[in-house]
Amino acid sequence: KQEVTQIPAALSVPEGENLVLNCSFTDSAIYNLQWFRQDPGKGLTSLLLIQSSQREQTSGRLNASLDKSSGRSTLYIAASQPGDSATYLCAVRNVSNDYKLSFGAGTTVTVRA
Amino acid sequence: DAGVTQSPTHLIKTRGQQVTLRCSPKSGHDTVSWYQQALGQGPQFIFQYYEEEERQRGNFPDRFSGHQFPNYSSELNVNALLLGDSALYLCASSPGPNYGYTFGSGTRLTVV
Numbered sequence: 001k002q003e004v005t006q007i008p009a010a011l012s013v014p015e016g017e018n019l020v021l022n023c024s025f026t027d028s029a030i031y032n033l034q035w036f037r038q039d040p041g042k043g044l045t046s047l048l049l050i051q052s053s054q055r056e057q058t059s060g061r062l063n064a065s066l067d068k069s070s071g072r073s074t075l076y077i078a079a080s081q082p083g084d085s086a087t088y089l090c091a092v093r094n095v096s097n098d099y100k101l102s103f104g105a106g107t108t109v110t111v112r113a
Numbered sequence: 114d115a116g117v118t119q120s121p122t123h124l125i126k127t128r129g130q131q132v133t134l135r136c137s138p139k140s141g142h143d144t145v146s147w148y149q150q151a152l153g154q155g156p157q158f159i160f161q162y163y164e165e166e167e168r169q170r171g172n173f174p175d176r177f178s179g180h181q182f183p184n185y186s187s188e189l190n191v192n193a194l195l196l197g198d199s200a201l202y203l204c205a206s207s208p209g210p211n212y213g214y215t216f217g218s219g220t221r222l223t224v225v
Contacts, residue, residue: 004155034213042218043119043203044156049213089155099169100146101205101214103155 002027004092006104014112019077021107023090028068034101035064035075036089044089048075080111115140117217119204125223126194134189134220138206144168145187146214147179148203156203162187194224 003026013019023033032051036044048057048064050073056065061078077084087108091101118137126132138145144163148156158171162181176192185206191198201221205214 032213036216041201041221043117044205044216046213046215051211091155099144099161099210100158100171101148101156102158105153105155 002030002092002094002102004090004102004104006088006090006107008107009105010108010110012110012112013080015080015082017080017111019075019080019084019109019111021075021077021088021090021109023073023075023104025071025073025092025102027094028071029095030068031093031095031098033064033066033073034091034093035062035073036091038087038089038106040087047088080109082111082113085109085111117142117204117206117215119202119217119220121220122218123221123223125225128194128196128224130194131190131192132194132222134191134202134204134222135186136189136204136206136217137186138204139208139215142206142208142215143185144207144209145181145185146205146207147187147189148205149173150201150203150219152200159189191222196224198222199224 035047050066063076087106089106091103146161147159150156160170165181178190181187201219203219204217
């Protein structure tokens with residue numbers, strides 16, 4: 001059974017600092033990994049999707065890396081802004097005939113102005 | 114281009130009642146999944162529908178059932194509601210197996 005862990009559960013940084021969010025998973029036989037953002041009481045917004053054959057994906061200030069062999073992914077957010085305050089979730093999809101996403105509990109980020 | 118739309122946004126039900134939640138997938142998406150998210154936790158997979166059939170199911174009791182219509186929209190039904198069913202219910206859609214999932218804003222269900 002795939003277990004996804006996100007540490008820390010929460011962090012607070014001053015505006016302008018770079019953010020580093022960690023995600024680890026127990027089963028390296030993944031199909032892809034997706035990072036999401038969730039604002040309080042809202043749905044999930046997809047940030048980045050990394051296929052198992054890829055090492056990283058970039059979108060604007062966001063960069064996500066994937067190391068399947070060690071069961072880890074890292075989401076980097078450059079030059080953080082107060083608007084980046086939210087909960088960030090990573091989700092793993094296992095081999096191609098398993099369609100569900102296994103989620104971590106998320107990291108809640110507060111960017112202080 | 115509308116994304117994934119869910120209705121209603123919020124609802125309150127009494128223990129033992131039944132509820133139906135609705136989801137319209139993003140245009141061009143044919144696969145719909147449902148997730149339950151308790152407060153402070155990550156979403157848990159309930160089931161996925163494709164071509165009007167349940168393709169995969171998570172560890173949820175038979176009180177949770179669903180349906181997909183020919184236009185790809187979907188319903189989630191929960192019977193005999195328990196207090197523990199109070200959660201945010203999220204619908205996600207995808208255009209195919211090689212793509213990521215797009216989520217809706219969710220339905221907040223409170224059981225009293």
